[in-house]
Amino acid sequence: MNVEKCGQIMHDYLLLDRHEHVPLKITAHLLACKKCRTEVRLLTIADKACTKPLSIPVPITSDSITSIMKAVIPNYTVEEPVFNKVSLKRWVISGLVMIFAMLFFGINSYSQNSQIAVSVYLVFAAVITAYLALFVAGNMDFFIKKLKNLQISL
Amino acid sequence: MNSSNLHNNIDNTRSMERAIIEKRDKSLISSACAGDSRSFARLVSFYEKKVRAFGMGFFKNSSDTDDFIQEVFIKVYAHLSTFRGESLFSTWLMRIAYNTAVNSVKRRKEYVSLSDDFEIIDGDLGPEDRQLRKLTAQAVREAIAELPERYAVCLDLYFFNDMSHNEISDVLELPVNTVKSHIFRAKKILKDSLAEYASM
Numbered sequence: 001m002n003v004e005k006c007g008q009i010m011h012d013y014l015l016l017d018r019h020e021h022v023p024l025k026i027t028a029h030l031l032a033c034k035k036c037r038t039e040v041r042l043l044t045i046a047d048k049a050c051t052k053p054l055s056i057p058v059p060i061t062s063d064s065i066t067s068i069m070k071a072v073i074p075n076y077t078v079e080e081p082v083f084n085k086v087s088l089k090r091w092v093i094s095g096l097v098m099i100f101a102m103l104f105f106g107i108n109s110y111s112q113n114s115q116i117a118v119s120v121y122l123v124f125a126a127v128i129t130a131y132l133a134l135f136v137a138g139n140m141d142f143f144i145k146k147l148k149n150l151q152i153s154l
Numbered sequence: 155m156n157s158s159n160l161h162n163n164i165d166n167t168r169s170m171e172r173a174i175i176e177k178r179d180k181s182l183i184s185s186a187c188a189g190d191s192r193s194f195a196r197l198v199s200f201y202e203k204k205v206r207a208f209g210m211g212f213f214k215n216s217s218d219t220d221d222f223i224q225e226v227f228i229k230v231y232a233h234l235s236t237f238r239g240e241s242l243f244s245t246w247l248m249r250i251a252y253n254t255a256v257n258s259v260k261r262r263k264e265y266v267s268l269s270d271d272f273e274i275i276d277g278d279l280g281p282e283d284r285q286l287r288k289l290t291a292q293a294v295r296e297a298i299a300e301l302p303e304r305y306a307v308c309l310d311l312y313f314f315n316d317m318s319h320n321e322i323s324d325v326l327e328l329p330v331n332t333v334k335s336h337i338f339r340a341k342k343i344l345k346d347s348l349a350e351y352a353s354m
Binding site for chain 2: 010014015017018019020038039042043045046047048049050051053054055056057058059060062064065067068069071072073076
């Protein structure tokens with residue numbers, strides 16, 4: 001790749017402001033030139049490494065935030081965040097009801113019309129799917145936290 | 155993923171992040187103006203680190219920096235209802251912080267760049283990120299070695315506080331082209347250091 005062209009492209013790239021769209025000319029050159037691509041990649045990572053630490057918020061209940069808030073609003077009181085515990089009781093009960101209903105139907109319909117049995121099993125399958133979807137959607141916070149913990153431990 | 159896609163994705167993610175932050179701040183500001191102290195506490199929690207890092211450059215000790223941060227947020231709270239949303243909240247806040255710092259009697263005579271003090275911006279970074287940040291700090295140090303104080307602040311605001319040329323120009327009341335040229339010089343030094351790093 002032409003050294004002069006690379007120099008000009010990098011010059012144009014360095015002139016870009018934060019959050020400015022990278023022009024097509026530069027993008028096209030980066031696609032073809034590995035050297036410039038590596039330089040841009042390193043610049044991007046360096047940029048992120050410098051800005052990231054200051055963009056992480058301080059916990060709202062930390063001493064530093066409390067002392068600032070007390071200076072700003074003298075009667076400010078720290079409110080501990082309320083964490084709503086995920087109650088699984090209702091889910092467990094409805095899950096057990098479904099299992100018993102399926103077992104009961106399975107025993108009763110053993111010698112009956114197989115066509116009815118198939119359609120009822122299809123209904124059961126739809127109910128189970130809806131049950132699982134609602135369970136995940138209703139407890140999204142719980143799953144996100146679990147996934148984050150899993151990512152950290154990995 | 156190719157480079158073009160990567161860049162477009164980074165661009166899109168960043169503009170989306172900015173839009174979300176802008177919306178979040180506006181909503182917190184209106185709640186805080188309506189008397190919700192918890193919303194203001196959340197705003198403080200989002201920007202405390204930036205103001206602290208900025209203050210350390212002027213005061214160089216925790217005690218004066220703590221006083222400085224309190225003074226800044228007291229001013230912000232007192233004038234919150236006058237924030238019209240013409241600029242980002244962070245720009246408005248940093249302008250207050252800059253004016254407070256330069257007018258403070260406790261400040262050191264000269265500004266000391268953040269690039270001289272890593273502890274304050276220590277985060278959860280991997281070894282490569284740490285090395286790259288070190289190189290960036292070196293480049294910033296080298297670029298500001300012969301610059302007057304205001305330009306040192308300008309490079310810190312760009313490289314560590316994630317501010318654009320226009321935002322820095324607003325905060326420091328410097329011409330945009332002056333800001334651009336100093337940042338460009340620092341970026342060039344950084345690019346050369348990174349090229350050396352890549353060839354190692």
